[in-house]
């Protein structure tokens with residue numbers, strides 16, 4: 001089937017995240033999904049080098065970026081949403097339950113009073129089943145809690161879906177559920193919603209952690225996931241999934257960038273306000289996580 005859209009994938013090797021640029025072939029309106037801001041933890045320096053490479057593609061293709069779509073508040077990389085918002089006057093969208101994530105981390109990081117956990121840092125908060133138009137294309141939002149309370153998947157024209165941190169490639173499995181507000185049972189239920197899409201629906205994943213000998217891949221299908229996903233193929237029951245997921249999560253380290261990433265990502269990618277010396281700081285809570 002010919003698609004009226006084009007999807008270009010960009011891999012961030014540091015966090016193994018895929019950023020997607022989706023555009024309507026006829027109108028050239030575009031959306032950027034889950035863009036990454038480079039961050040060197042050792043020096044505390046951010047860089048928009050990777051975002052600039054994506055912008056070079058956008059400009060060469062003469063695309064008009066309307067939206068930056070976040071699937072959730074990522075814990076493994078900083079969002080480059082403000083780079084695209086400023087450069088293209090694009091709007092930033094995320095799930096309405098980001099407010100729960102903001103409340104949790106406002107408390108943990110003891111953020112300034114002026115930071116309101118009401119989602120106002122974003123331009124639009126999506127509810128389950130909301131629709132978003134991009135040129136002649138339509139994105140339908142599916143709320144997919146489990147990894148975090150605010151996760152979303154974006155279904156494009158009922159032909160493709162950007163699943164965020166729910167399922168990974170079939171040989172890798174599923175996303176962890178041990179962050180605040182996460183739930184293995186909810187993730188299972190969210191994944192069933194995605195697996196009820198037609199067999200031929202293309203699935204674009206948020207990360208790939210390929211086993212030895214396989215290159216990074218970003219695209220699979222509903223049929224391939226239902227038949228082969230090592231964590232959620234059809235013969236695996238909800239109870240089996242929950243016990244597998246919870247015991248596996250108990251063995252996982254925190255992501256390397258969780259502390260800096262969350263502090264930016266709950267602000268739609270903005271840095272915290274500067275101290276009275278003009279420098280911006282990120283916090284490390286000691287023995288609190």
Ligand SMILES: [Fe+2]
Nearest residue numbers: 073074075165
């Ligand atoms: Fe994530």
